[in-house]
Structures are given as structure tokens and as C-alpha cells.
Amino acid sequence: MKELDIAEVAQRSGVPASTLRYYEEKGLIASIGRHGLRRVFAAGVLERLALIALGRAAGYRLDEIALMFAPDGEPRIDRDRLRAKADELDQTIRQLSAMRDGLRHAAACKAPSHMECPTFRRILQAAATGAIGARGDKRRSPPPN
Structure with a gap:
């Protein structure tokens, strides 16, 4: 599994590192560890961030978006x-x-x-x-x- 540090995730996703830390605090994403002082994420975080961005663009609040993920992190979107x-x-x-x-x-x-x-x-x-x-x-x- 490819790992991305927080700077790479921020660069690839266009989401500032401060927002990534906030999303992690809110339970929307999870780091898998650290390299030194930097958080490290699985590459799948980029897809999750895309889903979060789509939800935000549609007008969902972050707490509503959080409900769209199962405990295992897989999308669970209520039609x-x-x-x-x-x-x-x-x-x-x-x-x-x-x-x-x-x-x-x-x-x-x-x-x-x-x-x-x-x-x-x-x-x-x-x-x-x-x-x-x-x-x-x-x-x-x-x-x-």
C-alpha cells in the first residue's frame, strides 16, 4: 500500500494541511502513522477526500458527510x-x-x-x-x- 505524507496529500488533493488535520480531528479521515513529525495517510485518502469535496459542493455539512462512511471507512451513501x-x-x-x-x-x-x-x-x-x-x-x- 502506497503511503503519502500530509504534504503530498495536500498537494495532490488541493486540501490544505490544516484542513486535513481538522478532517482527521472530526473523524472524516485517519492517518496511518507518522514519519517524523509528519502524518502519513494511505493512498485511498485521496478518494475519500474527493467524496468529502463532492459532499461539501452539494451543500452537506461535515457531520452529514461523516454519516456517509461506514465504520470501516467504506462509503455508505443513503439514497x-x-x-x-x-x-x-x-x-x-x-x-x-x-x-x-x-x-x-x-x-x-x-x-x-x-x-x-x-x-x-x-x-x-x-x-x-x-x-x-x-x-x-x-x-x-x-x-x-
Whole structure:
């Protein structure tokens, strides 16, 4: 089994050594020993880091990603969780698309003032009532413009 020291893992994966140490502290990866002061990892850590990166890109928290690995370190990915995350991403896409469309309308609106634009007023009202919010919010999208 090929061994990689922490500098090699950081270089090959693009994950800083400080993050690798943090992931190890959280139990997401495990070193197999040390050479001097440097941690050493099995080459399989690169695939595991790729899975962690994919999970992070999809919006999973580290504790959620940790649940995707069996105690032996093998991936154990729950398909229902994947479907739920895909649904959550669909909702986020709808919210961001509605916000983008509203911003484009506001930028091109011919009304003398944004406050005189009925579409802008609807968007403003949606924001005031919590119908639109920060990314990841579970609230509904703004009214169509």
C-alpha cells in the first residue's frame, strides 16, 4: 500500500494541511502513522477526500458527510438522503432564479423610481414577509414578475 505524507496529500488533493488535520480531528479521515513529525495517510485518502469535496459542493455539512462512511471507512451513501438534498437544491435554484429575474427586472425597469414599479414592490413585499431569504432558507420563492 502506497503511503503519502500530509504534504503530498495536500498537494495532490488541493486540501490544505490544516484542513486535513481538522478532517482527521472530526473523524472524516485517519492517518496511518507518522514519519517524523509528519502524518502519513494511505493512498485511498485521496478518494475519500474527493467524496468529502463532492459532499461539501452539494451543500452537506461535515457531520452529514461523516454519516456517509461506514465504520470501516467504506462509503455508505443513503439514497433517500441524496434525493432529499436534490430536492433542497431544486428549491434553492428556484429561489435564486426568482431573485436573479427580479434583479434583472429592477435593473431594466423604466419606472422613474424602483418604488413606483409594481414588480419591484411585489419583490420588496415578499422580502418583508419572509417569502424570500438567504440561501438554504425553506421559505417559498417571491411572486413572479
